[in-house]
Amino acid sequence: MAQPKDAPILDPGPTDLVLVRTLPARAANVWRCWTEPELIRQFFAPAPGRVPEAQVDPWPGGIFHVVMDFDDHGRMDGAPGCVLMAEPGRRFAWTDALGPGFRPGAEPGFFSADISFTDTDGGCE
C-alpha cells in the first residue's frame, strides 16, 4: 500500500483528535516550538499550569518528557515518552506508550501525537 502523504490519520476513530491550523509563521519556527525545551515550556501546559521541566531529543527514539505543575492538582509528571518521527520542519510524532529508545512503556500508553507542518503561501499549516 502506498504511504499516505497528506493524511497522518486516514480514518479518525472515536478516540482520535484531528486539529488543523494555519498561521503566518514558517514551518521551521513551529518545528522549533515543538523541539526546544525552552519554547515547549512557554505553551504546553493548560492555563494556569506551568512547565517546570521539559526534555526533548528530536530524533526517533529520543526522549519527549514534559512535567506540568498545577496549583490545584499538584505536579503531573508521567513516565518519559518516546519520539517516533522527527523530520525537521515537516513532521514530528511522539507517544507515551513507549519510553526513550522505543522501550515498552512502564505505564500503559495514553497518547500519541503526530504533527505535520506544511509551508503555505505566507505561512504554514
Add this chain to the structure above:
Amino acid sequence: MDNNLDHFFAAMADPTRRAVIARLTQGAAPVSDLAAPHDMALPSFLKHLKKLETAGLVRTIKTGRVRMVALEPAKLAEAEHWLSRQRRIWEDRLERLDALALTLEADDGTTERRPDP
C-alpha cells in the same frame, strides 16, 4: 485517566466493536443480528461483546431464547465529555503555540513573511 475510561477506550480501539456500537445507536438488536455482518466465529464475536459489556458500553438482556444487546448511553456521554475536554486542552495549547511561533517569526526579522500587525 480513570479506570472506567481506560476500559472505554480499549473497547473502542477495535473496528468490530466500533461497528457494533454504530449499529446499536439505531436501537437494540439480537446477538445473532449483530454478529451476522462480521466474518468471524460466534465465540470470537462474543468476546468482543464481552469487552463492550465490561466497559459498560452495552448491556444484554435475555428475552425468551433471544439475547438482546442495547447501548448504555451514559458511558458514551462520559467518554464524549472527556474527549471534548481533551480537544479544548489541545486547542488552547495550539493557540499559545501559534502566538509563540509568531513571536519567533517577528524576531527573525523576515519582513516579507511577517504577519500583518
